[in-house]
Amino acid sequence: MGEQVNPFDEASSVADNPKTASIGSSVIPIVNRLQDIFAPLGGSFPKINLPQVAVIGSQSSGKSSVLEALVGRDFLPRGSDICTRRPLVLQLEHRPRRPNTDDDREWGEFLHLPEKRFYDFSAIRREIQAETEREAGTNKGVSDKQIRLKISSPNVLNITLVDLPGMTKVPVGDQPSDIEARIRTMIMSYIKHETCVILAVSPANSDLATSDALQMARAADPAGSRTIGVITKLDIMDRGTDARNFLLGRVIPLRLGYIGVVNRSQEDINQDWSIVEALNYEENFFHNHPVYHGLSDQCGIPQLANKLNKILEQHIRTVLPRLKAELNSQMVAVVKEIRTYGEDIESKAEQGAVLLNILTRFCKAFSHMLDGRSREMSTTELSGGARIHYIFESIFVKSLEEVDPCDGFTDKDIQTAIENATGPKDALFVPDEPFEVLIRRQIARLLDPSLQCLRFVYEELIKMSRACEATEMQRFPVLRRSVDEVMGKFLCDGVKPAERMIANIVEMEMDYINTSHPNFLSGSKAVELAMQHLKSTKMGTNFGESRNYVEKSTMTERGLKSRAILAKSVANGYVLDQGSRPQLNNDKPPSSGNSTGRTSGISSLFGGSESRISSGGSSSSKSFGEPMHDVVHLPTTVQLREPPALLRLSGVHTEQQELEIIVIKLLLRSYYDIVRKKIQDFVPKAIMHFLVNHTKRNLLSTFIQKLYRENLFEEMLHVQDDTVVKRKRTREMFQVLQQAVQTLEEVDSEVTSRSSISSSSIDTATGLPKIQGLSSPIYTTSNSDISSHTPSLNSFKSHRLLHSWE
Numbered sequence: 001m002g003e004q005v006n007p008f009d010e011a012s013s014v015a016d017n018p019k020t021a022s023i024g025s026s027v028i029p030i031v032n033r034l035q036d037i038f039a040p041l042g043g044s045f046p047k048i049n050l051p052q053v054a055v056i057g058s059q060s061s062g063k064s065s066v067l068e069a070l071v072g073r074d075f076l077p078r079g080s081d082i083c084t085r086r087p088l089v090l091q092l093e094h095r096p097r098r099p100n101t102d103d104d105r106e107w108g109e110f111l112h113l114p115e116k117r118f119y120d121f122s123a124i125r126r127e128i129q130a131e132t133e134r135e136a137g138t139n140k141g142v143s144d145k146q147i148r149l150k151i152s153s154p155n156v157l158n159i160t161l162v163d164l165p166g167m168t169k170v171p172v173g174d175q176p177s178d179i180e181a182r183i184r185t186m187i188m189s190y191i192k193h194e195t196c197v198i199l200a201v202s203p204a205n206s207d208l209a210t211s212d213a214l215q216m217a218r219a220a221d222p223a224g225s226r227t228i229g230v231i232t233k234l235d236i237m238d239r240g241t242d243a244r245n246f247l248l249g250r251v252i253p254l255r256l257g258y259i260g261v262v263n264r265s266q267e268d269i270n271q272d273w274s275i276v277e278a279l280n281y282e283e284n285f286f287h288n289h290p291v292y293h294g295l296s297d298q299c300g301i302p303q304l305a306n307k308l309n310k311i312l313e314q315h316i317r318t319v320l321p322r323l324k325a326e327l328n329s330q331m332v333a334v335v336k337e338i339r340t341y342g343e344d345i346e347s348k349a350e351q352g353a354v355l356l357n358i359l360t361r362f363c364k365a366f367s368h369m370l371d372g373r374s375r376e377m378s379t380t381e382l383s384g385g386a387r388i389h390y391i392f393e394s395i396f397v398k399s400l401e402e403v404d405p406c407d408g409f410t411d412k413d414i415q416t417a418i419e420n421a422t423g424p425k426d427a428l429f430v431p432d433e434p435f436e437v438l439i440r441r442q443i444a445r446l447l448d449p450s451l452q453c454l455r456f457v458y459e460e461l462i463k464m465s466r467a468c469e470a471t472e473m474q475r476f477p478v479l480r481r482s483v484d485e486v487m488g489k490f491l492c493d494g495v496k497p498a499e500r501m502i503a504n505i506v507e508m509e510m511d512y513i514n515t516s517h518p519n520f521l522s523g524s525k526a527v528e529l530a531m532q533h534l535k536s537t538k539m540g541t542n543f544g545e546s547r548n549y550v551e552k553s554t555m556t557e558r559g560l561k562s563r564a565i566l567a568k569s570v571a572n573g574y575v576l577d578q579g580s581r582p583q584l585n586n587d588k589p590p591s592s593g594n595s596t597g598r599t600s601g602i603s604s605l606f607g608g609s610e611s612r613i614s615s616g617g618s619s620s621s622k623s624f625g626e627p628m629h630d631v632v633h634l635p636t637t638v639q640l641r642e643p644p645a646l647l648r649l650s651g652v653h654t655e656q657q658e659l660e661i662i663v664i665k666l667l668l669r670s671y672y673d674i675v676r677k678k679i680q681d682f683v684p685k686a687i688m689h690f691l692v693n694h695t696k697r698n699l700l701s702t703f704i705q706k707l708y709r710e711n712l713f714e715e716m717l718h719v720q721d722d723t724v725v726k727r728k729r730t731r732e733m734f735q736v737l738q739q740a741v742q743t744l745e746e747v748d749s750e751v752t753s754r755s756s757i758s759s760s761s762i763d764t765a766t767g768l769p770k771i772q773g774l775s776s777p778i779y780t781t782s783n784s785d786i787s788s789h790t791p792s793l794n795s796f797k798s799h800r801l802l803h804s805w806e
């Protein structure tokens, strides 16, 4: 006794002591093996996160002593007074042994002292004490601020253990009056998590039935599926009493049962007993004790470690299927990749077959994509032929729909066109020319969007051809480039006739303005509507309404030629008839003398103003032999101003002019509508015929013509230089994965045979044992050990549990 353990000396570790078992000792080989499996697969593989273990109990119940014994290292402050005053989160980190090195030392590292390694474990204990005092003071104060300590060693498992301050009732020193509630809240924040295994420590020398630890554990884990009861200080119970009934679960039943332990007493600590010595003492104690002798499964730190190890093994067993699934999906990916690298193709016949196959598949994929029969059809966005339909309907047709037929010219422009068309005379009727000039101009504007639509479809086809490049084509860069080139040229060639056809359609429309079209608005209707509009404008009503009405109502009406109809229009009170002179509706005599330049002597079609017809009678009554005017040559008194070089209309319209403008606009709208509809119909047809369907029909024959040539086989099927390397590497990876799957199967059956927890009693979410059925009483079963059932691999597999991964 009293022999000091040298922490540097690995031989002194409990983990290596064949007589003892520390936490994770049985799990380490499994985890190591798993790591060996996954190491060659790279860092992408997820880690196995084991559950956290938290030690709870009343003050000085022996929590730190239990934790130390489980880890097998002396490094925690222990004592009869309050020692743990801040939560200590102890992260054990497995460091693989490095071959051919002797640096297998263990060290500790605090989060608050990064990069400082503690190789001396008593220095770790001193730092824990110092750091506790820095935060919680020296006078028994408690803080919930964690101390985080990482222990790195080749002998530990990756697991986190938490030592928590003990529960107390009466505040002492600097402790606040609500210390009890505060500590309980702190403890609960750790043990409430489903993945936390609770070690509920109760000292045997106090009333076990009122154990604070068991009460709290029950609150956090009502099913009792992750709580192990630990009874300490069995060596200092009242003489004549023992904890047998408690250990057997007869007082407070607990699903995972109880383990009784004997740690070092304060005196042992003072005498520097090592952990190994303490464990030897404990072993002897139970062996020689008349009551506990028969309860060897429930007594001793090694039994506690065993119980915990089984839980950890079970957890690993729970995550194994997930690992397998992960391996399998990697296998699938690798097999897929191997396929992209293909095999070496030697003979010409083979090369020809491969090339033809690739080209045929490409064309099929292209066709399928166009027709919406692609296997990899997206459900999140439009693709293939649906995009072309969208271009036609939602872009092209809709955009033409939104064009205003009178866009691009003003009323003044229309009036100027009318004036110019009548030449030096005043017109009898509204002439055809302005209407034709303007409608041609508007039809010409349809060409650009039509060609744009063609370009959009062309670009779609290019995109689709890229998307169709089958995986096997990826490894033949020359073939890929050639297919791109042939496709590009082929599509370009298809664009040209489509372009010509579209230009022809527009030109045809511009070349002959068919005012006899059945849907064209009749001139008389146009005049009528124009007059209605003028009238309603005067009355303040909205012309838009009447115009809409007109457009609808006249679509089917057979139109008459504008000139003829206009000549029979009614305007401003005059009845106009072709070839006859306008008659005034009233008997107003024509005024004489003050005729303007616009009066021509013959009434114009819209010649409604008196001034425009007033001088007609007198001039027509003169004979040819007579001079036109009676000119009296007097000295010039009035100087005419020179006409300006650039003549423009003022923009102020007479009512008559306004009427003419409206008529022209109505006719423009009506005719433009007819043309627009034709263009909306013919342009997509031209594109489909000359470009899209042509491509579908003739692509394969073009490919065969251009690329399927024996002298090109070699060149076309030349693989990328790194393909050979990749092919080799992927095949090796496939073998590694195959090996990994096999090893995993072995580990699985190994763990299954070792694990003694029934698969049906595993919580699928946490990997921890669970209670069957909610109706069963909490902390119910007697202390019948969790090891009573050993499931077969098949029974385990049939359950197909969920696995907890983080």
Ligand SMILES: Nc1nc2c(ncn2[C@@H]2O[C@H](COP(=O)(O)OP(=O)(O)OP(=O)(O)O)[C@@H](O)[C@H]2O)c(=O)[nH]1
Pocket (backbone or CB within 6 Å): 057, 058, 059, 060, 061, 062, 063, 064, 065, 066, 077, 078, 079, 080, 081, 082, 083, 084, 085, 164, 165, 166, 167, 232, 233, 234, 235, 236, 261, 262, 263, 264, 265, 266, 267, 269
């Ligand atoms: N005789 C005997 N003494 C024990 C046993 N377990 C712990 N002790 C002593 O009880 C005292 C408290 O032990 P700790 O391990 O510090 O208890 P703790 O629960 O961590 O204490 P706090 O963290 O301060 O709440 C120490 O003096 C230990 O030596 C035991 O099984 N038998």
